[in-house]
Amino acid sequence: xxxxxxxxxxxxxxxxxxxxxxxxxxxxxxxxxxxxxxxxxxxxxxxxxxxxxxxxxxxxxxxxxxxxxxxxxxxxxxxxxxxxxxxxxxxxxxxxxxxxxxxxxxxxxxxxxxxxxxxxxxxxxxxxxxxxxxxxxxxxxxxxxxxxxxxxxxxxxxxxxxxxxxxxxxxxxxxxxxxxxxxxxxxxxxxxxxxxxxxxxxxxxxxxxxxxxxxxxxxxxxxxxxxxxxxxxxxxxxxxxxxxxxxxxxxxxxxxxxxxxxxxxxxxxxxxxxxxxxxxxxxxxxxxxxxxxxxxxxxxxxxxxxxxxxxxxxxxxxxxxxxxxxxxxxxxxxxxxxxxxxxxxxxxxxxxxxxxxxxxxxxxxxxxxxxxxxxxxxxxxxxxxxxxxxxxxxxxxxxxxxxxxxxxxxxxxxxxxxxxxxxxxxxxxxxxxxxxxxxxxxxx
Numbered sequence: 458x459x460x461x462x463x464x465x466x467x468x469x470x471x472x473x474x475x476x477x478x479x480x481x482x483x484x485x486x487x488x489x490x491x492x493x494x495x496x497x498x499x500x501x502x503x504x505x506x507x508x509x510x511x512x513x514x515x516x517x518x519x520x521x522x523x524x525x526x527x528x529x530x531x532x533x534x535x536x537x538x539x540x541x542x543x544x545x546x547x548x549x550x551x552x553x554x555x556x557x558x559x560x561x562x563x564x565x566x567x568x569x570x571x572x573x574x575x576x577x578x579x580x581x582x583x584x585x586x587x588x589x590x591x592x593x594x595x596x597x598x599x600x601x602x603x604x605x606x607x608x609x610x611x612x613x614x615x616x617x618x619x620x621x622x623x624x625x626x627x628x629x630x631x632x633x634x635x636x637x638x639x640x641x642x643x644x645x646x647x648x649x650x651x652x653x654x655x656x657x658x659x660x661x662x663x664x665x666x667x668x669x670x671x672x673x674x675x676x677x678x679x680x681x682x683x684x685x686x687x688x689x690x691x692x693x694x695x696x697x698x699x700x701x702x703x704x705x706x707x708x709x710x711x712x713x714x715x716x717x718x719x720x721x722x723x724x725x726x727x728x729x730x731x732x733x734x735x736x737x738x739x740x741x742x743x744x745x746x747x748x749x750x751x752x753x754x755x756x757x758x759x760x761x762x763x764x765x766x767x768x769x770x771x772x773x774x775x776x777x778x779x780x781x782x783x784x785x786x787x788x789x790x791x792x793x794x795x796x797x798x799x800x801x802x803x804x805x806x807x808x809x810x811x812x813x814x815x816x817x818x819x820x821x822x823x824x825x826x827x828x829x830x831x832x833x834x835x836x837x838x839x840x841x842x843x844x845x846x847x848x849x850x851x852x853x854x855x856x857x858x859x860x861x862x863x864x865x866x867x868x869x870x871x872x873x874x875x876x877x878x879x880x881x882x883x884x885x886x887x888x889x890x891x892x893x894x895x896x897x898x899x900x901x
Contacts, residue, residue: 458644460714463755464663465640466526467633468533469625472743474636474750475525478503481753482529483746486536491746494532495753498525515707516700522665527572528565579616580673581695584609589688598684606677613673617666617734627737634659635739635747637732643757654744659736662721663714666735667728671706672699674727 465474471484481495501517502508508517588605595601620626641657642649676695679702683694713721739747751757 461640461644461755461760463640463751465636466665467629467636468530469537469629471533472632472636472747472750473529474754476754479754480525481750482532483750484533484536485742485746491749493749493753511708512701512704515704518707519703523569524565527569531565577696580609580613581699582692584612585692585695599681602681603677605680606673609673609676613669621734630735631737631739632743634736635743637661637664637736638739638744639747639751643760646761649748649751649757651741651744654748659738660729660732662725663710664732666732667725668706668710670728670731671709672702675702675705
């Protein structure tokens with residue numbers, strides 16, 4: 458069991474829960490509506506650090522819890538007063554006139570004082586008086602103190618049993634059970650739902666009933682060491698030591714709430730048994746009220762780590778989504794890569810084809826250009842050839858005329874092969890000129 462630090466008490470048709478400086482009281486009104494009142498409480502220990510010391514903090518906690526308890530009890534009772542009783546009396550008007558806005562606090566203080574006086578009278582003075590009567594016939598003071606303690610415990614048990622038979626108190630004890638079950642549900646690690654709360658124990662080690670029982674048990678030990686024949690001193694010592702005894706009992710309750718050793722369980726048993734009378738099984742409506750009161754002052758989801766788990770689940774879901782998205786992105790990237798590869802291949806093919814086409818086109822253009830150039834060369838060659846042939850023919854004619862003239866003069870025969878050899882030299886010169894022209898065109 459993990460201590461939550463939440464405590465509370467039952468009120469009329471409701472539950473008060475306190476967590477540190479925050480407290481809230483949830484009450485189910487006669488019209489079935491649940492009213493929740495939240496408030497804060499500044500402890501004296503916040504201002505005066507000395508009250509945080511052991512024993513002293515127990516005394517302060519006991520006094521402050523009584524103050525808050527009576528205040529919230531009066532708040533819950535205000536919803537069930539009859540209309541006639543709810544009308545202001547002369548006393549109410551007088552209090553309102555004198556104390557104004559502080560009327561509620563003053564009334565709570567007066568109620569607490571009366572309750573303390575009655576408790577001291579019934580459970581402190583009366584047992585001491587009864588033990589004093591028996592002490593006249595008993596020599597041992599320690600035995601008398603022990604008998605006094607037993608009488609005190611018996612009176613307390615009889616008082617609890619008597620009030621538990623009252624109809625209104627029975628319902629208060631049912632809400633007391635709802636309070637314990639709700640706190641046990643959270644501290645046992647369960648979600649705060651009606652179904653889960655219903656399954657929990659209605660007993661709790663930090664209960665006020667156990668605290669009161671411990672006060673009476675510790676008082677036996679204390680009073681056994683205080684011996685005096687003076688009756689008034691004995692009464693005064695009992696009353697003055699009540700705060701100290703309450704502080705010691707508080708320290709044990711505080712320790713028991715954080716430990717589960719065998720000794721703690723044994724010492725807690727009597728108080729747990731007594732809770733069998735001060736708590737009853739609640740119905741679902743009462744459990745609902747207790748849950749509302751707890752949720753007003755305590756984030757049980759954070760206490761149980763539910764928000765962290767939710768964040769982890771969300772993180773896992775996000776991770777899965779990221780992984781899935783990453784996988785899809787990888788698959789998409791792979792597909793895109795494949796497509797890119799295909800496009801690249803296709804592009805290469807297209808580029809290759811385009812290049813080939815370009816080459817072909819360029820070749821065709823080159824061929825066309827070459828053809829044109831060849832045609833031009835051929836034309837030039839033809840022109841040259843024509844001119845050359847004309848020149849040749851003219852030269853040949855002139856040469857032939859000269860040779861004929863010379864032959865006629867020398868009477869030598871004409872050699873026809875000399876004319877053809879000169880024609881071959883002219884053609885070779887033309888071919889050399891065309892080759893030079895082609896090389897110049899290719900360089901351009």
